[in-house]
Amino acid sequence: MADPKGFMTTPRQDWPRRPVEERVRDWDEVYVPGALLPIITEQADRCMDCGIPFCHEACPLGNLIPEWNDLVSREDWRQAADRLHATNNFPEFTGRLCPAPCEAGCVLAINQPAVTIKNVEVAVAEQAWELGFTPPRPPDRLSGRTVAVIGSGPTGLAAAQQLTRAGHTVAVYEKDDRLGGLMRYGIPEFKMEKHHLERRIEQMRAEGTKFRTSTAVGRDVGAAELRTRYDAVVIATGATAWRELEVPGRELAGVQQAMEYLPLANRVREGDLAVSPMSAAGKHVVIVGGGDTGADCLGTAVREGAASVTQLDIYAQPGGERDEDAEPWPTYPKIYRLSAAHEEAGELRTAPAADADARLFAASTLRFTGDADGRVRSLHLVEVDAARRPVEGTQRTLPAELVLLALGFSGPDRGDGLVDQLGLEMEPRGTVARDAGFATNVPGVFAAGDAARGQSLIVWAIAEGRAVAAAVDRHLTGSSQLPAPIGPYDRPMTV
Numbered sequence: 249m250a251d252p253k254g255f256m257t258t259p260r261q262d263w264p265r266r267p268v269e270e271r272v273r274d275w276d277e278v279y280v281p282g283a284l285l286p287i288i289t290e291q292a293d294r295c296m297d298c299g300i301p302f303c304h305e306a307c308p309l310g311n312l313i314p315e316w317n318d319l320v321s322r323e324d325w326r327q328a329a330d331r332l333h334a335t336n337n338f339p340e341f342t343g344r345l346c347p348a349p350c351e352a353g354c355v356l357a358i359n360q361p362a363v364t365i366k367n368v369e370v371a372v373a374e375q376a377w378e379l380g381f382t383p384p385r386p387p388d389r390l391s392g393r394t395v396a397v398i399g400s401g402p403t404g405l406a407a408a409q410q411l412t413r414a415g416h417t418v419a420v421y422e423k424d425d426r427l428g429g430l431m432r433y434g435i436p437e438f439k440m441e442k443h444h445l446e447r448r449i450e451q452m453r454a455e456g457t458k459f460r461t462s463t464a465v466g467r468d469v470g471a472a473e474l475r476t477r478y479d480a481v482v483i484a485t486g487a488t489a490w491r492e493l494e495v496p497g498r499e500l501a502g503v504q505q506a507m508e509y510l511p512l513a514n515r516v517r518e519g520d521l522a523v524s525p526m527s528a529a530g531k532h533v534v535i536v537g538g539g540d541t542g543a544d545c546l547g548t549a550v551r552e553g554a555a556s557v558t559q560l561d562i563y564a565q566p567g568g569e570r571d572e573d574a575e576p577w578p579t580y581p582k583i584y585r586l587s588a589a590h591e592e593a594g595e596l597r598t599a600p601a602a603d604a605d606a607r608l609f610a611a612s613t614l615r616f617t618g619d620a621d622g623r624v625r626s627l628h629l630v631e632v633d634a635a636r637r638p639v640e641g642t643q644r645t646l647p648a649e650l651v652l653l654a655l656g657f658s659g660p661d662r663g664d665g666l667v668d669q670l671g672l673e674m675e676p677r678g679t680v681a682r683d684a685g686f687a688t689n690v691p692g693v694f695a696a697g698d699a700a701r702g703q704s705l706i707v708w709a710i711a712e713g714r715a716v717a718a719a720v721d722r723h724l725t726g727s728s729q730l731p732a733p734i735g736p737y738d739r740p741m742t743v
Contacts, residue, residue, distance in 0.1 A: 425461055
C-alpha cells in the first residue's frame with residue numbers, strides 16, 4: 249500500500265465523460281481522452297490492500313487487484329501490466345464493458361465509494377499497449393494437437409489465445425464477416441472503439457492463431473466433419489437466441505429485436521452501409537427491456553437523431569443505496585445507475601414523460617397498434633406491482649414508430665444446425681449441457697461461455713474461455729499448467 253491513508257484522504261474520482269452535447273454528435277468513446285492518466289495513481293492509492301480482498305471473490309477472473317493498484321500508485325506500469333495480464337487476456341475490454349462486480353466487493357464500499365478498479369484496469373491496459381508491454385507470445389514449440397474454436401466473442405478469443413500459447417494449433421471459426429462476436433456488432437462504438445479489438449486480434453494472429461470468418465459451422469462447414477478434422481472442438485457461440493414478447497401486434501413492421509438493430513448501426517461505422525435501414529432518425533422509439541442491451545439501443549437511437557426515445561423497465565425504480573438486508577455487501581446490488589446513454593437521454597429530454605432519464609419503471613407492454621400499412625404506431629403499457637400484476641387505472645399509450653425488444657437471450661441459436669448435427673445434449677433452459685470438466689456428451693467437444701452458462705457478463709465470458717482452455721489442454725496432453733479461474737457450475741455471489 250503506497251499511501252496507508254489514501255482511502256481516507258482522497259475522494260473517489262471517475263474518468264470524466266465528454267459533454268453530452270459534444271459526444272452525441274459522434275460515435276467516439278464517451279470519455280475525455282487523456283483525462284484518466286493524471287488522476288489514476290491517486291485513485292489507485294485509495295486501495296486498502298485488505299487482508300482478505302473480497303474484490304478477488306467478486307471477480308470470476310480472480311484479478312490481483314490490490315497488487316496492480318499498488319504498482320499503479322508507484323507508476324510501475326510494466327509490473328502492473330504483468331500482474332493484470334496474469335489473470336485477464338483482454339483487460340481493455342473488461343475495463344470498458346464490465347459493470348465491475350469487483351467494485352461492489354471492494355471492502356471500502358462497505359461505507360464509502362469503492363476504489364475505481366475498472367478505471368485503474370483500463371489505464372494499465374492502455375499503458376501496456378502504449379509502452380510496448382503486450383508483445384505477441386507465440387509458443388516455444390508446437391504440441392502437434394489441433395483445436396477448433398467456434399465463435400470469436402470474448403470466450404472464444406480467450407480460449408484460443410490460451411490454447412495457442414500452450415502450443416496447440418488453433419483455428420477460430422466465426423459466422424460473421426468480422427471477428428469479435430457481440431463485441432464487434434453488438435457493442436456500440438461509443439462504448440468501445442473497435443481498434444481495441446483489432447489490435448488484440450493482430451496480437452493473436454502473430455502468436456499463431458488462425459481465423460476463419462464468414463463460416464457458420466453447421467451450414468458452411470458440417471459440424472460432424474469439423475469434429476473429425478480436429479483433436480478437440482470448443483463451442484463458444486454465445487447465447488444468441490433472443491427472447492420474444494408475445495403480445496398482440498408483435499407482427500407489425502417496425503417491431504424489431506435489439507440484435508437486429510444494433511449490428512446495422514455498427515455496420516455503418518464499419519463503412520458497410522451509408523445509413524442503417526432501421527435507423528431511428530426522426531422516429532419515436534420505444535425500447536422494451538431495462539438492461540445493458542436496452543441502454544446500448546438508447547445511446548444508438550440518440551446518435552441517429554430519434555424524435556424521442558423511451559426505455560421500459562418492468563422492475564420498479566431501485567434506490568440509490570444498497571439494501572443491506574436484501575443485497576448485503578459484497579454482492580452486486582441492484583441500485584439506480586446512470587449509464588452514459590441514460591445521462592445523455594436525461595439531459596436531452598428524449599422522453600419527457602419518463603420516471604427518470606429515459607426510463608419508465610414498473611412498466612409492462614400490453615400490445616402494439618399500427619396503421620393501415622401494417623406499421624407500428626403505438627405501444628400500450630400498464631404499470632405493474634412487485635409481482636408484475638397490472639395496476640388498475642395505469643394504462644398508457646406511447647407513440648412508437650420503432651420498437652426495439654431487448655429482453656435478453658436464452659441460449660445458442662440452433663438455426664445453423666451445429667447443435668443437432670453434433671447431437672449435443674441441451675439443458676431445459678436452452679443452453680448446451682456439460683460436465684464438471686466443460687465437456688459435452690460428444691467426446692472431444694467442449695462448451696463454454698454464454699452458450700453453456702447462459703447470458704452473463706464479459707468478465708465471466710473471459711473466465712470461461714480461460715477455464716475451458718485448461719480443460720481442453722488437459723484432455724489433449726493429460727495435464728495442464730493453464731489457469732482455470734472458475735468451474736462450469738460457479739455463479740456470482742448472491743444472498
